[in-house]
Amino acid sequence: MNTTEKALDAVDPIAAARGRRWMPGWRLPAAWRRPLAVVGLVIVAFWAIVIVFAPLIAPYDPLAQDSPRFLPPSPAHLFGTDGVGRDVLSRVVYGAQISIPIAVMLVVLSLIVGATVGAVAGYFGGTVDAVLMRIVDLFFAFPAIILAMAVSAALGPSLINAVLAIVVVSWPSYARVTRSLVLGLRDSNFIAASRLIGASSARTLGRDIAPNILGPIAVISTLELGNAILLLSGLSYLGLGAVPPAPEWGAMVSEGSRVFYNYWVALFPGLAILSVVLAFNFIGDSLRDALDPRTSRAVQAMEL
Secondary structure, three states: OOHHHHHHHOOOHHHHHHHOOOOOHHHHHHHHOOHHHHHHHHHHHHHHHHHHOHHHHOOOOOOOOOOOOOOOOOOOOOOOEOOOOOEHHHHHHHHHHHHHHHHHHHHHHHHHHHHHHHHHHHHHOHHHHHHHHHHHHHHHOOOHHHHHHHHHHHHOOOHHHHHHHHHHHHHHHHHHHHHHHHHHHHOOHHHHHHHHOOOOHHHHHHHHHHHHHHHHHHHHHHHHHHHHHHHHHHHHHOOOOOOOOOOOHHHHHHHHHOOOOOOHHHHHHHHHHHHHHHHHHHHHHHHHHHHOHHHHHHHHHHHO
16 A cells, blocks of 8 residues: 555545635735735725726826926926826826736736646646746746847837737746645645546646645735836836837836936836835735745745
8 A cells, every 4th residue: 555545544535635725814814914015905906096097087188298398297287297298197197007907917817828837747747847847947048028128029019019028928937836836735635635536637736736826826926916017117118018109107217218307207107116016015925924834935936
């Protein structure tokens, strides 16, 4: 009798296969009581309101060029105007509808691709694992921003191409972390029990492994939202993302950087980027500390 069979003698296979789930709900209140988490939630809630009610909040059309150029902040234009007379406040408000939802979409797409590859590699092991991880290592051989710039430049400047470029450089991180988490669960008793009752690989991955790695993956995804916004803004800043006159925050910072003495053109979209990145990092750090100690190890592996 092997080790797995001995372990299964001590448990009900059906109960083991069905009963092991990662249940973090009772720890959530502890996460939300952390001061940084509260700050992050307030900032995210603020920007969510801005996104939903942008037409009501913005005082002007973000594309209208009917004001004097480079007006400093004033009661009529709280954030001033840019080089062609557009209201900076209105552009920052409408820019939230571009930068934040696209960052969320980036993380979701990267997660789907990366988690699928990582789960398959970790669960099946052997040749499958070796081949998939060598592909992942190939992507890690290049700095993310350089590879994203190369892909975006090859495809041409546009938001869609920037999204594709960022997904290309982001999914390997999720693959590596997911593989690590799945490897830690693959030989568990409840996984062996699931196999014993005849569950398919897809069923085992979906019903038994996925619930146990959702916590760490969710926390990492929250942290990656900030990185996605930075990457998207960086590509737009370099002219490889949003195309003018789209009010994307990175593109606005790029326009403002060319008129240094008219500081408000770049300052306010830059502050918007900073606030969102900090908010998601505050929330992610608080969730990581409160939900699952394994997440800290996963994040460290992602940063290597």
